[in-house]
Amino acid sequence: MKSIALVGGSGGIGAALIAQLCERDDVSVIHATYFKSPASSSLGSIGQFGTNTEVQWSCVDITDEQSVQQWLAGIPTIDWLINCAGFLHDTQTRPEKSVSQLQTANFEKNMQINCLPNLLLAKHAGDTLKRAEKGVFAAITAKVGSIEDNRLGGWYSYRASKAAANMVLKSLSIEWQRSAPNVRVVALHPGTTATKLSAPFQSGVKPEKLFSTDKTAALLLAQLDQLHDHASGRFVAYDGEELPW
Ligand SMILES: NC(=O)c1ccc[n+]([C@@H]2O[C@H](COP(=O)([O-])OP(=O)(O)OC[C@H]3O[C@@H](n4cnc5c(N)ncnc54)[C@H](OP(=O)(O)O)[C@@H]3O)[C@@H](O)[C@H]2O)c1
Numbered sequence: 001m002k003s004i005a006l007v008g009g010s011g012g013i014g015a016a017l018i019a020q021l022c023e024r025d026d027v028s029v030i031h032a033t034y035f036k037s038p039a040s041s042s043l044g045s046i047g048q049f050g051t052n053t054e055v056q057w058s059c060v061d062i063t064d065e066q067s068v069q070q071w072l073a074g075i076p077t078i079d080w081l082i083n084c085a086g087f088l089h090d091t092q093t094r095p096e097k098s099v100s101q102l103q104t105a106n107f108e109k110n111m112q113i114n115c116l117p118n119l120l121l122a123k124h125a126g127d128t129l130k131r132a133e134k135g136v137f138a139a140i141t142a143k144v145g146s147i148e149d150n151r152l153g154g155w156y157s158y159r160a161s162k163a164a165a166n167m168v169l170k171s172l173s174i175e176w177q178r179s180a181p182n183v184r185v186v187a188l189h190p191g192t193t194a195t196k197l198s199a200p201f202q203s204g205v206k207p208e209k210l211f212s213t214d215k216t217a218a219l220l221l222a223q224l225d226q227l228h229d230h231a232s233g234r235f236v237a238y239d240g241e242e243l244p245w
Contacts, residue, residue, distance in 0.1 A: 001028035003077045005125065007062055007117070008085030009055075010034035012195025013140060013220075016213035017084060020221055022053040029053065031075050033060040035085070062117035065124075072124040079132045080224065081125050083139040087113035088158050088197050095155040107157040114141075114161035118168045126180065134228050135183035137172065140220075141165045143189040143237065148244035166235055166245055173233025184227040189237040190216045211238075 004021060008014040009032030021027045032055055058074075061067040062085050072078075088095060093106040118139050129135040143149060145162025166187050173185035192198055192205050193216040202210055211219075219238040226240075235243045 002026055002079040003029050003031070003075070005031045005072070005075055005078045005081045007033050007060070007081075007083040007121065008035075009057065010037040011084055011086070012197065012213045013190055013193055013216055014082075014084035016217035017082065017220065018055060020214075020217045022055065025052070027053050030055045031058065031071075031078075032056065033058050033062070033071065033085075035059065035061055062120065063112045065120050068117065068120040069124045072121070072128065075125075075128065077131065078125055078128045079134065080136040080138065081121060081129060082136070082224070083118060083121060085113065085117060086140065086142075086197060089200060094200065095158050097154050099156060102156055107160070110157040110161035111164060114158070115164040115168060118165055118172075122168075122172050126176075129183050130180040132182060135180065136224060136227055137169075137176075137183055137185045138188055138224060138227075139165060139169055139186075140190055141169070141187040141235070143243060145187075146235070146244055169235075170233050170245065177232060184230070184232045186223075186227055186232075187235040188220055188223060189235070189243055190220060191238040 004027060006014060006018060009018050018030055018032055021030055030053060034057060058071050060071045087110060093103060096102055122137060129137060142162045144155060144159050145166050147163055150159065169185050169187045176183050176185060191211050192209055193211045193213055194202065195213060216238060223236055223238065223240060235245055237243055
């Protein structure tokens with residue numbers, strides 16, 4: 001039975017993953033985090049998602065090392081750690097269409113939420129994950145973080161933070177190939193998914209390319225289930241396509 005640590009359980013994709021993980025018979029407990037949205041309808045209450053699976057919610061600021069450390073110190077076993085937290089826009093800022101729109105504070109916020117937490121999570125969950133039989137350290141990054149695949153430009157801060165997150169995950173996979181060979185590290189691209197993160201940018205997306213959170217969660221779980229058939233350190237899309245870094 002798996003113990004799962006899921007960061008960003010209050011988000012669109014994170015909440016859908018929790019709901020589906022609760023339906024499985026190989027998951028005993030989910031340690032889920034929220035940050036600012038405990039009262040939102042997407043979060044629900046403890047136990048809402050299933051009867052057999054325990055969901056333990058914690059408020060964690062994943063940009064704050066002490067907050068991350070305290071949360072992980074209270075979790076005795078982790079088989080899968082899934083980071084679903086992320087940031088693209090807020091009421092003040094939208095992704096840059098041109099470099100003239102760059103704001104230092106926005107760049108730093110993207111790096112702080114989209115990149116740094118992967119390092120903090122790895123630092124403080126590593127020893128626990130190393131004891132798992134078939135461990136997984138997965139983070140949802142984004143295809144727009146691919147340098148090779150970048151054809152449109154723009155979105156400087158978000159793209160840079162996701163590319164940096166990919167680099168962190170790749171390096172981690174190399175380190176853990178030696179020190180934690182039982183753990184697969186993966187960067188996941190979920191596809192464009194109807195959540196509050198993508199809401200301002202959905203109008204130009206073809207309906208068949210805009211996934212529901214349920215569809216994305218099912219596709220991502222299928223990828224997570226197959227990770228131990230492959231080497232660690234891959235950048236994989238929802239449909240299993242290997243993406244260029
Ligand atoms: N949706 C898409 O089309 C799409 C496409 C490509 C990649 N992605 C990536 O997929 C991931 C999930 O996105 P989503 O669409 O589900 O977004 P979302 O619905 O906006 O959820 C974002 C999550 O991140 C959490 N979060 C933000 N800042 C945090 C912080 N400082 N500490 C802790 N948690 C924090 C939020 O918590 P609170 O709400 O509680 O503050 C929320 O749970 C992100 O990494 C995103 O970049 C999404």
